[in-house]
Amino acid sequence: MxxxxxxxxxxxxxxxxxxxxxxxxxARASTLAAADEGGVEFNGMLIDTxxxxxxxxxxxxxxxTNELPEPKVSFDSEAVFAEVRDTTPAAYTVVNRFANExxxxxxxxxxxxxxxxxxxxxxxxxxxxxxxxTKEGPVVYNKDRCMGCRYCMIACPFDVPKYExxxxxPFVKKCTFCAPRQKEGLQPACxxxxxxxxxxxxxxxxxxxxxxxxxxAEPDKYLHHIYGEREVGGTGWLYLLPAQPExxxxxxxxxxxxxxxxxxGFLYAVPLVFVLWPSILFGLNYMTKGHSEGEKEVETxxxx
Amino acid sequence: xxxxxxxxxxxxxxxSIGKELGRAFRFFLSELKPKGKLLTPFNVITGVIMVVGxxxxxxxxxxxxxxxxxxxxxxxxxxxxxxxxxxxxxxAGGAYVLTFAVHILKMKKFEPIVRVxxxxxxxxxxxxxxxxxxxxxxxxxxxxxxxxNAFGLSSVLFLVAWHFLxxxxxxxxxFSPAIAEWLNWPKVRKVLMALxxxxxVFGITLSTLHQSGLGALFLLAPSKxxxxxxxxxxxxxxxxxxxxxxxxMVMIESFFTHKPFQARMGHEIHANHDAIMLGLAKGAVGAxxxxxxxxxxxxxxxxLWSQLRGFYGAWYLFEIVGFVVVPTALFLIAIRRRSxxxxxxxxxxxxxxxxxxxxxxxxxxxxxxxxxxxxxxxGEIVVTLAIISxxxxxxxxxxxxxxxxxxAHHEEKGPDEGQVIRWKASA
Numbered sequence: 001m002x003x004x005x006x007x008x009x010x011x012x013x014x015x016x017x018x019x020x021x022x023x024x025x026x027a028r029a030s031t032l033a034a035a036d037e038g039g040v041e042f043n044g045m046l047i048d049t050x051x052x053x054x055x056x057x058x059x060x061x062x063x064x065t066n067e068l069p070e071p072k073v074s075f076d077s078e079a080v081f082a083e084v085r086d087t088t089p090a091a092y093t094v095v096n097r098f099a100n101e102x103x104x105x106x107x108x109x110x111x112x113x114x115x116x117x118x119x120x121x122x123x124x125x126x127x128x129x130x131x132x133x134t135k136e137g138p139v140v141y142n143k144d145r146c147m148g149c150r151y152c153m154i155a156c157p158f159d160v161p162k163y164e165x166x167x168x169x170p171f172v173k174k175c176t177f178c179a180p181r182q183k184e185g186l187q188p189a190c191x192x193x194x195x196x197x198x199x200x201x202x203x204x205x206x207x208x209x210x211x212x213x214x215x216x217a218e219p220d221k222y223l224h225h226i227y228g229e230r231e232v233g234g235t236g237w238l239y240l241l242p243a244q245p246e247x248x249x250x251x252x253x254x255x256x257x258x259x260x261x262x263x264x265g266f267l268y269a270v271p272l273v274f275v276l277w278p279s280i281l282f283g284l285n286y287m288t289k290g291h292s293e294g295e296k297e298v299e300t301x302x303x304x
Numbered sequence: 305x306x307x308x309x310x311x312x313x314x315x316x317x318x319x320s321i322g323k324e325l326g327r328a329f330r331f332f333l334s335e336l337k338p339k340g341k342l343l344t345p346f347n348v349i350t351g352v353i354m355v356v357g358x359x360x361x362x363x364x365x366x367x368x369x370x371x372x373x374x375x376x377x378x379x380x381x382x383x384x385x386x387x388x389x390x391x392x393x394x395x396a397g398g399a400y401v402l403t404f405a406v407h408i409l410k411m412k413k414f415e416p417i418v419r420v421x422x423x424x425x426x427x428x429x430x431x432x433x434x435x436x437x438x439x440x441x442x443x444x445x446x447x448x449x450x451x452x453n454a455f456g457l458s459s460v461l462f463l464v465a466w467h468f469l470x471x472x473x474x475x476x477x478x479f480s481p482a483i484a485e486w487l488n489w490p491k492v493r494k495v496l497m498a499l500x501x502x503x504x505v506f507g508i509t510l511s512t513l514h515q516s517g518l519g520a521l522f523l524l525a526p527s528k529x530x531x532x533x534x535x536x537x538x539x540x541x542x543x544x545x546x547x548x549x550x551x552x553m554v555m556i557e558s559f560f561t562h563k564p565f566q567a568r569m570g571h572e573i574h575a576n577h578d579a580i581m582l583g584l585a586k587g588a589v590g591a592x593x594x595x596x597x598x599x600x601x602x603x604x605x606x607x608l609w610s611q612l613r614g615f616y617g618a619w620y621l622f623e624i625v626g627f628v629v630v631p632t633a634l635f636l637i638a639i640r641r642r643s644x645x646x647x648x649x650x651x652x653x654x655x656x657x658x659x660x661x662x663x664x665x666x667x668x669x670x671x672x673x674x675x676x677x678x679x680x681x682x683g684e685i686v687v688t689l690a691i692i693s694x695x696x697x698x699x700x701x702x703x704x705x706x707x708x709x710x711x712a713h714h715e716e717k718g719p720d721e722g723q724v725i726r727w728k729a730s731a
Binding site for chain 1: 365366367368369370371373376377378380381401404407408409410436439440441442443445446448449454455456458459460461462463501504505506508509512513516517520521522523524525526527528536539630
């Protein structure tokens with residue numbers, strides 16, 4: 001959280017934006033990749049759904065890299081497209097098929113996984129810092145800290161964290177953005193496996209430029225909106241879509257306010273209450289001392 | 305000379321403390337025995353519920369949450385959070401309201417019911433906030449936010465967790481003089497009495513913050529809580545409604561304890577019962593009025609007219625009119641007519657409204673758009689009832705033994721113990 005805030009302030013300084021226009025400033029910050037003092041920029045991923053052929057190579061690579069259990073239906077099968085799937089504790093990413101009205105023979109495939117928000121709701125919610133935004137971009141889960149309250153699941157606007165309800169020793173499970181691979185200088189397994197470049201790994205700032213260039217080059221092919229650019233203050237993963245996001249199960253009523261700001265006002269009030277309430281209450285208590293029982297007390301003081 | 309006599313005094317003190325602890329322990333063991341008939345309908349029913357509940361809790365820890373609850377990936381929180389914790393803690397609000405009235409404002413009228421209310425509040429936290437542990441996937445890690453190997457300072461839940469813990473300590477301190485009286489430890493009692501004002505002030509501060517904090521938890525779900533219930537003011541609403549939630553629970557508790565605990569009841573509580581109830585009704589009316597106006601402001605601010613259509617619109621009006629406006633009117637009528645009966649009836653309506661509100665935010669209106677909605681499993685309901693039963697058993701055990709409802713503590717209590725001790729020490 002602190003990283004992204006710092007990044008946010010730096011961006012404001014760099015662009016000379018006015019702090020007073022908070023709304024405008026937030027939108028601006030989310031269009032640029034946040035970089036920390038060391039110059040580390042957030043990595044991101046650009047999902048160009050018009051390039052996705054629904055081969056599910058990303059699912060297979062994810063399964064292998066994260067050592068997840070063997071799926072019931074093989075990764076070669078298209079049977080899974082019969083219904084819209086959600087991620088599970090055993091599948092951090094899923095590809096879904098959606099009808100294409102313009103060209104029925106070419107359906108649209110859209111992946112779902114963690115969006116790796118710039119200022120994530122899950123990390124804001126977590127009271128043990130089990131969910132953390134790293135300065136490289138991935139939102140990672142520190143399983144040893146987790147107490148299993150599932151507040152991250154309540155807070156996630158994309159319903160990404162999944163829980164092992166069947167286990168007596170459960171963990172929260174979600175896409176890691178292959179943070180360990182990124183540390184080794186590798187790109188995430190799904191991006192490496194993608195044969196068409198529909199999943200493209202890179203610096204978020206550069207990916208945004210790529211996305212804009214593609215929309216400009218083929219304005220009829222794409223919806224003129226990069227999903228994830230402004231949603232919930234900006235996400236690490238960006239989507240290029242052929243039509244309105246709702247059609248692909250992507251929510252559009254999430255707003256552009258970073259989730260960390262939703263509770264900031266309340267949390268700022270806490271120290272105030274901690275200073276004001278005891279002062280006022282002790283004061284009131286002192287004032288009312290003479291009311292019912294005070295007479296004798298005054299006498300005892302008189303003896304001193 | 306002074307040192308030797310002091311030394312022998314200390315040694316004597318040590319021996320007597322050892323003896324005293326032994327006596328207190330034997331006394332405690334003797335008090336563990338049940339009093340009264342065992343096979344009453346209440347005991348049998350709650351007993352069966354508790355046995356089944358404990359079995360379900362064992363199953364839950366052996367096989368995971370899915371074995372007992374209907375929780376799902378779409379609905380991570382069910383009634384164990386929405387009812388046990390979020391609603392249960394609101395009902396425990398009576399303790400901070402009454403300690404404020406009696407210890408801070410010195411409203412003597414309510415003094416006879418302070419102890420029983422604080423006891424109720426304390427037990428509510430122990431059992432209902434304790435129920436949180438059942439819901440946690442890895443409850444042994446609950447110490448993580450306390451011992452500080454990972455402080456999630458940006459989390460409202462972090463604040464709530466700490467405040468639960470600290471407030472339980474405050475309420476225990478507020479109640480502890482009754483325990484000292486029961487064990488016949490006058491010296492300990494004096495020390496504990498001196499701590500009361502501090503515990504009360506700190507307790508009210510903590511209550512303000514975690515009652516509102518429970519509402520603030522849902523600030524992070526703006527797209528999931530139904531627009532009729534989501535608001536930036538939700539922390540204020542939760543705080544204000546905890547005032548009348550707490551007061552109505554005090555009334556309900558007195559309604560149920562008045563008959564069965566008559567023998568334990570002191571003269572004061574008995575004689576002033578009606579005046580106390582009517583006084584509480586006035587307090588509840590004030591809080592209800594404030595709550596209603598916050599709701600109105602919110603309704604206008606968020607332009608909720610368009611939301612009033614459909615089931616949730618009607619459901620919202622049902623809550624606001626039926627359980628905020630109506631109880632306000634009924635309390636006012638009851639106060640005018642000095643009708644304690646009507647106060648008690650209204651207390652039940654008010655309390656039901658609070659349950660409705662908390663569930664609307666946390667369960668009923670939460671992800672109202674999903675196709676497969678959450679509803680509690682029978683196991684979740686039985687465990688909830690078992691927790692309530694346990695609380696009632698412990699409550700009864702304490703009230704039957706310690707000076708909670710009796711006014712014995714008033715007779716021996718000086719005007720202001722804390723002051724007297726300080727005066728003696730300086731003399």
